[in-house]
Amino acid sequence: MEAAGLTVQIDPVGNVFGLPPGDETCLLIGSHSDSQPEGGWLDGAYGVIAGLEVARAAAEAGGPPIAVVSFQDEEGRFGPLTGSRVWSKALSLADADKLTDTSGQSLADARGGAPEFCGSSFVSPDRFCGFIEPHIEQGPDLDAHDQTIGVVDGIVGIRSEFYRFKGQQNHAGTTPMALRRDAFQGLARFTNDINRQFADIVTPATVWTIGHAVLHPNAVSIIPGCVDFSVQWRDADDARLDRMTEIIRETGVRVAEGSGLEFERSAFASISPTRTDQRLMERIAAGAQQKAPGKWRHMPSGALHDAANVARLMPVAMLFVPSINGISHDFAEDTAVEDLIVGAEVLAGSVCEVL
């Protein structure tokens, strides 16, 4: 960022802003730099680097001033999109500090060891007239239709929560099945039960995932006394997300009652569906039509992005480039280099148009 002539400001939650000289209102471009365990090389990093290149090129060519951001913890070590949630005031820093990761470490502890941003201040959103987030699609649509650019018209909402079934750890040979309080069996019942109920209310675009589960003590010869797990569910309709929340929580309570278990829940997180800004979206569409005529489309984002939080503060838009075979959050994640370049060119064109 400094090499591109930007002044770096790291805010108290760890978001990294690169600000152009002067104080005139400018466009903000960026995404995040973190990824998932075994995630790929592009994910959010593409949006940060594409934004940085546009800022650098604009400064070099005497174009409009451009600011760049890399948001902290987009991938949810402490909860979904922690950095942009705090910056957008969807979550206070004090509440964020209480969030813990799956190993039990709190955000307060984690950022306590980073003095370079703990004494800093937040960047005022008044500085920015809008936010564009370039990103890889992370799904199969553009690649399957041989298209280069996706102009995002909305971002699905997301909910997530952590749960625990607690039973009685005991010997796997001497404890009759009828007397067991097996936490893992509770999780298996819960999983099948919510699948059955969701079938009646979802659309083909609704998704839900049990991605994290840890048995305790996790030994072949011991009845699991405890299982901690996550459920995450996404949809474009807030009412459907509410109904899914009810089903998950009611099913947890019912399975626990029927299996001699206790059911606990914690760390509920919710981000509502977001619509992108009409004017910004049209500028990106115009840029796409110029650089990739006939090879772009409007589309929703099934993945959650920082833009969903930033939309609380200013107009936002997103631009997608294809993910080969729709693979993301995996080492195999990739995009053709020519598509990465066209994405940056469309972005640059949009920037000149909007200002």
Place this chain on the structure above:
Amino acid sequence: MEAAGLTVQIDPVGNVFGLPPGDETCLLIGSHSDSQPEGGWLDGAYGVIAGLEVARAAAEAGGPPIAVVSFQDEEGRFGPLTGSRVWSKALSLADADKLTDTSGQSLADARGGAPEFCGSSFVSPDRFCGFIEPHIEQGPDLDAHDQTIGVVDGIVGIRSEFYRFKGQQNHAGTTPMALRRDAFQGLARFTNDINRQFADIVTPATVWTIGHAVLHPNAVSIIPGCVDFSVQWRDADDARLDRMTEIIRETGVRVAEGSGLEFERSAFASISPTRTDQRLMERIAAGAQQKAPGKWRHMPSGALHDAANVARLMPVAMLFVPSINGISHDFAEDTAVEDLIVGAEVLAGSVCEVL
């Protein structure tokens, strides 16, 4: 062992024998010293220490020579009862060396770092006229009936195997449910499916346990691409154990086919049901009637024990003391001190009778 006048011999698989002076045939007493993660203080250790005390007291009092053993890896880090399986030739040392623990380390690697027994030799079973294994019950029966001694008339058979469902790791927001190959969902389906089928063929004494499961990469926002898990099943009837084996393997294949997953299995282990020796059992029963009149019973062992392997070599018997509230393999595992003492006294009486 040395303080009790015994000569220590650690064999190549790590079993620890304490041998009395001379070479006359003698009785062997013992169990194992390892326990489970978060297991209690008694488990196999009671049998080793009770045997050692009887050996010590017999030497002091001019009684019969007694040998003591602590078998290696009874709890199955590398598979059930590794030490006694190898000593009894149910498993060759070469095959045992290929066994791996849940972290992937092989027994060959693990024992490679223990030079004190890698150059040693196995103790000949011809030295022993029989084996008595004292142990805590690890179940609720004796405690619930306010009894002090269980005389074991048989040990259930056990089977265990490791499995893997392999799917496709992917983004939890952008991958439609219909296109997912979610390994954890496969495990949930498998678990409920075998439960349903087992209901038709089991007895109230049959047990099965999924105690170990690890999702990969185990992150909230990633569809699990892989899950490794164990199933362990126990029953007194070998034919029923065979039928359960078929159901488990067939269900794994069918669930995988229906869910776009691959199904792999490995490290199958099997120990058949065992009957204990009539003559040894009668001597323990006589001792129990003398030391705890009306407060003992004949009973089967729902837990597997090293005696099941040693029965391939010589007559075996087992003696149980109560587990408070039936709890074992948990820090809360305990037995009243007076019951531990009566157990050792019954053992000492039986030893004098049998020789």
